[in-house]
Amino acid sequence: MRTGRLGLSRIHADDLEQLDAGMLLYDAFYRWCRDATAERHSWERDRTKGKA
16 A cells, blocks of 8 residues: 555656545555455465575
């Protein structure tokens, strides 16, 4: 969330434009948290990394 806010402040000089863009970002995060709780990913983690 913080990274999103900082990035938006570098894109938009106008506070209201930044707020509009931020609301879209927060709405997207909210919808993912609300709707994608059962989402599963099928990729396998590389378990060989970090092993000597």
